[in-house]
Amino acid sequence: MPTPPSALAQLPIRRLTMDDLLACADLSENRGWPREEYKWGHLLTSGTGYGIDDPSGTGLITCCVVTSYGPGLAAIGMVLVAESYARQGVGRRLMEHVLAEAGDTPLTLHATANGQPLYEQLGFVETSRAEMVRGQFTFTTPAPDVPVRPATADDLQAILRLDREVFGLDRTHIITRLPAFADHLRVAEENGAITGFAAAWPNMETHVVGPLIAKDPATAQALIASLAAATERPLRTDIDVRHTELLSWVKENGIESIADNSVMVHSLPDLPGDWRRRFAPVTVAAG
Structure with missing residues (x-):
């Protein structure tokens, strides 16, 4: 009943x-x-x-x-x-x-089409969209020749500084969990400076790429390619739709679009930080 x-x-x-x-x-x-x-x-x-x-x-x-x-x-x-x-x-x-x-x-969330009307009624507004993509990476279109290597414990402070600069807020409590949470953590390094980092963590039969922070699309591509080379699992990630160059490149490499969600905010005109260097969240459930 x-x-x-x-x-x-x-x-x-x-x-x-x-x-x-x-x-x-x-x-x-x-x-x-x-x-x-x-x-x-x-x-x-x-x-x-x-x-x-x-x-x-x-x-x-x-x-x-x-x-x-x-x-x-x-x-x-x-x-x-x-x-x-x-x-x-x-x-x-x-x-x-x-x-x-x-x-x-202020609050943020990723809304499905079914949930978006409720969130709008509660005062959330769309600030962008994120495309969820998934597939077996094929290496059909090579990544740019940007130096990428596995992260070490000595990189953590530089990763935290870069993340705070790009994300716009301190998420030390999330980033410091990555070495244990993720199966693979990579950094891009140029002239002795870390210019990006990305993790791949296990989720069911896939590896989720996130977070993905990079100075430009070329660096983001190099990080994804490095992570793809380290796993036999399909990759999954959520890329801001404004990053058209990266989205086109991953699709050339066998990664297909499976969903499109609204990125919404409440009591805030837009997300803090620099979206141009923020390519994918740790997970859409946590930003």
């Missing part, structure tokens, strides 16, 4: 923990998304999860994760509502709770 709307409005919203990882993955699967348990583990440890327990006593009826970058920005991701509770105001209630918790902190 369906739960009455009045009863749904009374169900408490609580903070999620790592103990909720499987319930979050189950909810992803319920909505036709991959389970992505490895990514959920990263998000629940580096961010703050919110959810509502199913009144039946099994699992969650809705959840999301908020990754904070201090008072300047927080990213919302993995907003999910169980199919049996869809279109009953549950997602709106969760989002309104997140907005209230955020207070004056």
Whole structure:
């Protein structure tokens, strides 16, 4: 028997923990998304999860994760509502709770076509779009000859400085996790200076490329090619659609478009930092 709307409005919203990882993955699967348990583990440890327990006593009826970058920005991701509770105001209630918790902190998220109308009603505006691409890298069109090498522990401070400059905010708590979270971490180096970096982390049967920070498209291409050479898995990443040169190049190398999402902001005219050097996020769920 369906739960009455009045009863749904009374169900408490609580903070999620790592103990909720499987319930979050189950909810992803319920909505036709991959389970992505490895990514959920990263998000629940580096961010703050919110959810509502199913009144039946099994699992969650809705959840999301908020990754904070201090008072300047927080990213919302993995907003999910169980199919049996869809279109009953549950997602709106969760989002309104997140907005209230955020207070004056600006927010960003990647919205699917289905979710975008709700976010617009809540005051989010589109600032760009991101194209999700996936495929087996073919090396058909060579990358430019930009020096790329595996990152070492000695590179971490330079990576953090470059990331803060390009991202526009301090995300030390995310970047310092990359050596353990990612299978491969590469840096581009020219004349002794690091001009870009990229990671490839395991997600189901793919390696996700992200973050991808580079001084120009040529450097971004070299970093992707280096990561592709290190794995036999298909690559997946989310590239800002304004980076037309990079998108064309990855498609020449067997990577196909599979989705197109809206990059939205709340209480902010645009994302901080330099989008020209920010090619892909760690994950669309965390920025």
